[in-house]
Amino acid sequence: MSLLELDDVKVHFPVKKGLIFDRTVGHVYAVDGVSLSVEEGQTYGLVGESGCGKTTLGRSVLRLVDITDGSVNFDGTDLAKLPAEEMRTFRRRLQMVFQDPLGSLNPRQNIESILSEGMAAHGIGGTREERREKIRDILAKVGLPANALARYPHEFSGGQRQRIGIARALVLEPDVIICDEPVSALDVSIQAQVINLLEELQESLGLTYLVIAHDLAVVRHISDVIGVMYLGSLVEEAPSDALYAEPRHPYTKALMSAVPVPDPEVEDRRERILLTGDLPSPANPPAGCRFHTRCPWAQDTLCATERPALKDVGGGHKVACHFAAEIAAGTVERTAASVVPATREEMADRVVETPAE
Amino acid sequence: MSTKTDKIDRLAELTAQQESSSGASLWREALKRLRASKMALVGAWIIAVFLLLAIIGPWVAPYAPGQQWRGEVFVNRAEFVGARAENWFGLDHLGRDIFSRMLVGARQTLLLGVVSTLIGLSVGALIGSFSGACATLGGRVGQRIDSVVMRCIDIMLALPSLLLAVSVAAVLGQSMTTVMIAIGVVQIPVFARLLRGAMLVQGGSDYVLAAHSLGIRKRRIVLTQIMPNSLSPVIVQATLSLATAIIEAAALSFLGLGNPDSAKNPEWGVMLTQAQNYADSAPMMAVYPALAIIITALGFTLLGEAMREALDPKLRG
Structure with missing residues (x-):
């Protein structure tokens, strides 16, 4: 059994209205039926565009948001049904690293206080000296100087702050760390440092990660298994290499084609899929396949009426698309003209020709 | 030779470490910025002088506050005594020395400002923190409680402050x-x-979410995470309302609800009120206490403004 198993997790936020008595006038379906499992010692990467519910899903695992329905099985315990106080003690084993390194650190606490607070809450390390010893140990592990203890968050650089955030999670010796966009607020050079640090820590401490990100390169680098989210549900899940080698869902294809290739020859000639329109509102998701309003391969049958389930198409590669096999085989034509096959050279020629006319 | 350079290097290393390991908390940094601000300096000096007067006033005052010069001031004939060598600020309508009364009154005035602000601050902070704690971490029930408490506070806010003060004073009777x-x-x-x-x-x-995810108890989150970061606007407001408290006290005295024993315990607000009856014939009688109130209020306001600037993390250099 996997260390962390999510089964049909739903997080719906009620939309309330009313002057004195709140009436629920609708729901925002932030997460709408996500099932996934994370194996011990592995990294599960969750990607998707802004607003697709990936952060909410990450927070629901820690019960930082209320889970409407479904179960979160962690090491044989269903966290979704745990009483509040028991959940609090369980949080020691599930930790989180936040996106905004400065915002997630209390500006009025020094580093020692930030790092020891979690230990105090869970009764780890008896005396102050023992705790300090442990904090020094962890600080060395994440590559921060020991004299950081008495300093305050604003005195550190972005990368260092994120290391503090990681150290805060590590002092509790968790089994699982949920990284919510751990590097998206950092410079590219620092991103690599932090990603490498996360990988080193995983190796030496046997950690399990659930990494939430929108940067495909970051996720590819760190993940064993990747899940692609769209509007509150998973559309594709596959081992990292398989997903990048052959994306099966139209949405994943579009995402992948948005990543530039570091070779101008290939970059100029490759086909890019441009999605039209915005992400539909999660308060009023489209019927049928959630993606059919923007899908270049959308068909008249099924797509608008029936929601596709996540089906295994071999080798642990799961896709939620009615026509995944047909698209892969090339037997289904694109219906929308949102694909830009034009190479840049052709476009440049056209621009030159126009004034001559 | 080499041992000497080694020693120097070691020393440099040590001092550098000492500098960097101290860590400057936000409060300490704010204090540093406050010291550099001219506005704060002026405000602090005014308040310091005011405090000094409040402490030593009764001893340095040349005359007792109740002492009268008989046969010199005739109110019905509009004959007043202005500033003279004997009485620096002149005599009031009952022939008492205004300068002495103002020196003695400084203490009363300060006491009034500080105590009333402290009452407002402590009770208000108590209610506010309870309500805020309920709203942020109390779940659905907490939000309901917060909503009820806040509606009561809104009712209080909706009443004109002077009317509210007058009704409280009317219920409790006339006293300081x-x-x-x-x-x-x-x-x-x-x-x-x-x-x-x-x-x-x-x-x-x-960071509150982070504290929650660390498994810290809610009560502790409120005390160690939320409260310290929410206090700075309240502290600033306290310094500002010290000034308004003095002026409001003058207004209450003006309406006859203030200090009943004003002969022995003069207070600037009361002096101002009494002076306004003779504003045509002896305008200076009103000017002295009014100026004193304005300058003191200015001192507190300047310090408050400077504190707000110093505590604002967005202005941190």
Whole structure:
């Protein structure tokens, strides 16, 4: 059994209205039926565009948001049904690293206080000296100087702050760390440092990660298994290499084609899929396949009426698309003209020709 | 030779470490910025002088506050005594030395400002923090409680502050304590709203979420995470309302609800009130206490403004 198993997790936020008595006038379906499992010692990467519910899903695992329905099985315990106080003690084993390194650190606490607070809450390390010893140990592990203890968050650089955030999670010796966009607020050079640090820590401490990100390169680098989210549900899940080698869902294809290739020859000639329109509102998701309003391969049958389930198409590669096999085989034509096959050279020629006319 | 350079290097290393390991907390940094601000300096000097007067006033005053010069001031004939060598600020309508009365009154005035602000601050902060804690971490029930408490506070806010103070004073009777309580009560909703609002903002921040995810108990989150970060606007408001408290006390005295024993315990607000009856014939009688109130209020306001600037993290250099 996997260390962390999510089964049909739903997080719906009620939309309330009313002057004195709140009436629920609708729901925002932030997460709408996500099932996934994370194996011990592995990294599960969750990607998707802004607003697709990936952060909410990450927070629901820690019960930082209320889970409407479904179960979160962690090491044989269903966290979704745990009483509040028991959940609090369980949080020691599930930790989180936040996106905004400065915002997630209390500006009025020094580093020692930030790092020891979690230990105090869970009764780890008896005396102050023992705790300090442990904090020094962890600080060395994440590559921060020991004299950081008495300093305050604003005195550190972005990368260092994120290391503090990681150290805060590590002092509790968790089994699982949920990284919510751990590097998206950092410079590219620092991103690599932090990603490498996360990988080193995983190796030496046997950690399990659930990494939430929108940067495909970051996720590819760190993940064993990747899940692609769209509007509150998973559309594709596959081992990292398989997903990048052959994306099966139209949405994943579009995402992948948005990543530039570091070779101008290939970059100029490759086909890019441009999605039209915005992400539909999660308060009023489209019927049928959630993606059919923007899908270049959308068909008249099924797509608008029936929601596709996540089906295994071999080798642990799961896709939620009615026509995944047909698209892969090339037997289904694109219906929308949102694909830009034009190479840049052709476009440049056209621009030159126009004034001559 | 080489041992000497080694020693120097070691020393440099040590001092450098000492510098960097001290760590400057936000409060300490704010204090540093406060010291550099001219506005704060001026405000602090005014308040210091005011404090000094309040402490030593009764001893340095040339005459007793109740002492009268008979046969020199005739109110019905509009004959007043202005500034002269004997009485620096002149005599008031009952022939008493204004300068002495103002020196003695400094203490009363300060006491009034501080005590009434403290009442407003402590009760308001208590209500505000309770409400804020309920709203941020109390779940659905907590939000309901917060909503009820805040509606009560809104009712208090909706009443004109002077009317509220007058009704409190009317219920409690005429005394100095009444004035303090009345003005304190008026300040309660301001402090409560301010603290609750700041707590709501902090309650939604990432570090509170982080503290939650660490498994820290809710009570502790409120005390160690939310509260310290919500206090700065309240502290600033306290310095600002010290000034308004003095002026409001003058207004209450003006309406005849202030200090009943004004002969022995003069107070600037009361002096101003009494002077306004003779504003045509002896305008200077009103000018002295009015100036004193204005300067003191300015001192507190300047310091408050400077504190707000110093504590604002966005202005951190």
